[in-house]
Amino acid sequence: MNQDRRGFLKRTGLSAGGLLLTGLTGYASQEQLDQDIEAGLQQGKKRKQRFNMCNYAAPAIPVVRIGFIGMGNRGGWACTRIRNIKNVEIKAICDVREYPVKLHQNNLKKAGWPAAAEYYGKEDSWKALCERNDIDLVYITTPWEYHVPMAVYAMEHGKHVAVEVPAARNLEEAWQLVTTSERTRKHCMQLENCCYDFFETMTIAMAQQGVLGELVHGEGAYIHTLLDGMFRKPKQDEAPQWRWKENQHNGNLYPTHGLGPIAQAMNINRGDQFSYMSSMSSDDFMMKPLADKLAAGDDPWFKPFGNKKYRGNMNTSMIKTHHGKTIMVQHDISSPRPYSRIHALSGTKGYVQKYPEPGKLALGHEWMNESGLKKYEEQYSPELIKHVATAARTVGGHGGMDFIMDWRMIDCLRNGLPLDMDVYDAAAWSAVTPLSIWSVSHRSNSIDFPDFTGGSWKQNKPVDLSLRGGGNTVIQLSV
Known part of the structure; x- marks a missing residue:
């Protein structure tokens, strides 16, 4: 060195x-x-790629044994969803707090599942979970700062990893995930549920089959009014707020929900790659005024929020790909706007868009009516979606895409099939955040993307949303 x-x-x-x-x-x-x-x-x-994790089929695991780290809203709900899949075992649950561990242990008991090992009370209790020899998959749903340390430690101890978004906060962390996954040959999948929404998967299939022609441009976003909850005082037994600290950086802090489906439709890391990007943020007109107002009150709990600089209300980032396509990604969680992930794909033959609802489709210059769009949904919804759609809508979770994501991951692990999202996707999609922060701080100058694939993007195969010889993972509805 x-x-x-x-x-x-x-x-x-x-x-x-x-x-x-x-x-x-x-x-x-x-x-x-x-x-x-x-x-x-x-x-x-x-860097030279040590082993290509894209399209990698790890040895099959007939019954996937899972350990959950982080039993808050996302982790607790994930543990509940997984109980609708027969070919899994929940071996351990972990949180720094005792209350959510006991709560979900009791939920397992009520559902007739065996008791899981419990880990809580210490900041590093999760390490003992990762060290167990009866766990195949570690499912991480913690605050962002813990994602990479936990994922790396789990892979080092022979476990596949599913980690919430964003998988990494900076490039050093992104490279840690990539190099560890390659060296251990353990999957590191970012839990990007929006890649499994019904409309998004249909548009990915349409793009892959040439219905939209050559894709030219895509748009994705995370526009979600979260300002009130950002500084909300937690109730008893709730985890302390941490997002307000992350939002002291000025950039696109949560890009992957809007970007993931666009990247899959454009075959990013699988025939094309992100080349460079530029990012611009508005000033902050809302977060600091609210934080200072709360800090000036009588409750000392709010004092840390005051006298800080927060990110701009709206961030817009533009990405250029190696093959000349453009992608716009936006982030705004403070303005009073309707929820939107945008999701738009513009091609030489057609255009699709969702948000504001409902989804829309144009081929040539002709917009499809509702019945016309329904026809395309029936024709182009991938085999995966058709296989689990009914169960997904019953289980729920962002309209069912949470369950589709979980079922697909388990089905691939059980049958020794490649995952739809690999560690290079986790790194590249998460890298938008540090690169956007850099660009904003340098007057929106452009900045290159690292090639996390080591050049293998040129021959990696596109995402395949068929069942690929799997599909035998049993669904047993318990909700």
Whole structure:
């Protein structure tokens, strides 16, 4: 390791194989941001891929044994959804708090499931879960700062990993996921549920079959009014708020919901790749005024919110791909706007868009009416969706896409099939955040994307949403 690299590691709190040891927000200074971006880009230029995890079929696991880390809203709901799949065992549940562990242990008992091992009470209780020899998959639904340390530790101990979005907060963390997954040959799948929504999967299939012609442009977003909850005082037994700390960085902090389906439709990392991006944020007209108002009140709990600088209300990032396509990704969680992920694909022969509801389709210059759109949904909904649609709508979870995501992952693991989302997707989609922060802080200058695939994007196969010889994972509805 050369002296420049050693110097970078020393300055930013890294060890040669360690993790970025900064505060919750990931970057302590502008200098550290610049260093992370430069080091991450250089690693992409110098690195040779150790093993290609794209389209990798790990050995089949007939019964998938799962350990859950983080039993808050997302983790508790995931543990509940999984109980609708027969070919799994819930071996362990973990949270730093005792209450949610006991709550979901009791839910397992009520549902007739065997008791799971319990881990709680210590900041590092999750390590013991990862070290167990009777777990195949670690399911991580914790605050963002813990995603990479937990995922890396789990893979190092022989476990496949499913990690909530965003998988990584900076390029160093993204590279940690990539290199660990390749070295251990363990899957690291980002839990991007929006890639399994009904409309999005239909449009991916249409794009792959040429119905829209050559894709030219895509749009995705996360526009979701969360301002009131951002600074809400937690009730008894609730986890403390942490998102307000993440939102002190100015960029696109949550890109993957809108970006994931667009990337799959455009075959990113599978025939094309993100080349470079530019990002711009509005000023903050809402978060700081509210935070300062709360901090000026009588309740000392709100004091830490005040006298801070928060990200701009709306961030718009533009990505150019190697093959000349463009993607717009937006982020706004403070303005009073209707929820939207946008999801638009523009091709030489047609256009699809969802949000505002309902979905819309145009071929040539002709817009489809509701019955026409229904016909295309029946024709182009992938085999995977048709197989589990009824159960997914019954189980629910963002309209059913949460359950589709879980069932698909388990079915692939059980049958030794490649996952639809691999570690390169997790790294590239998550990398939008640090790259956008860098661009915003440099007057929206463009910045390159690292090639996390080591050049294999040129021959990697596109996402295949057929059952691919699987489909034998039994659904047993318990909701």
